[in-house]
Amino acid sequence: MWKQYLSAVVVGVVIAIFEFPFWIAAVLLLGVSLWIIGEFLYILYGSTNMEKVEKFIIAKQKEPIYHFVYAQGFGTLQDQILAIDKILRKYKQPHIHQYYLALQQLLSNNFEQALIEANQIGKEPIMSYTKALILVQMGNIEDAKSYKFEKQWMEEAIIAMISAQNKDKGSFELHAKKAMNAARGVQKLSLIYSFKAMDI
Incomplete structure (x- = not known):
């Protein structure tokens, strides 16, 4: 830049x-x-050059949303939760605020509260995607599967998460790769960090 x-x-x-x-x-x-x-x-x-995107995130990590992505790649789970606190203080737009509130509750294993917050996001497809992620973690696989997404990376990411929940390493690796290949820019990097941190 x-x-x-x-x-x-x-x-x-x-x-x-x-x-x-x-x-x-x-x-x-x-x-x-x-x-x-x-x-x-x-x-x-739009970028698929993750080296360039990662450099961008490192350079911009003082900004709350980018700091959260940085924490995904270089920090602990607690670092991510604390990073979301900064996002919640800065961003008051309802769908952004509710999304990160739901994500924070999900990372804290407060699944019921996460679902309550996700239901208030009010913007698609991020609301349905977040709800599906939470439902997978709750073990409600069939409910999670009921959501369909136009964005391929969302569809594949949910299948990957279901595979992880079922301890199916082969399926997880396949669909995680498909999700990462379909994503672009910061979203792609965030998926890479998230999947890399998972213990399957």
Whole structure:
């Protein structure tokens, strides 16, 4: 990301030195700005280069949501739970707040409370996905299977979690790989961290 910011500075210096007309300066600065934003969004949502995404997460770990993903990869379960506390303090949007509240209860093995919180997320497909994850952990496999997802990574992740619950290592590895292959950006990295931490 530093290369884009350096480019913006260089463009600004060139514009100042050569005294380009305003419209040329505006076009150049707009182009650099779009490049910076595009690179940022691609890393978040589209990249399959996990080395680059991981570097991004490490660099941005002071921000609560990225710190949670960092804790998934480099911290303990308690670190993840504490990271969610910071998210809950910063983000008040109902669906984000409720999702992380449900996730925190799930990580704390408070499954009934997690399901209550998940039912209040109010936004799909994340609400159904979260409920399915919780139901798997509760042992309600058939109820978890009743949810269908358009996003392949969600569908495969739930099957992987069911396989883990059933101690079926072969099925877990197959569907975990499918889930990771279907995901992109930070979500892909989060899945990698989550599956790697599981003891099957």
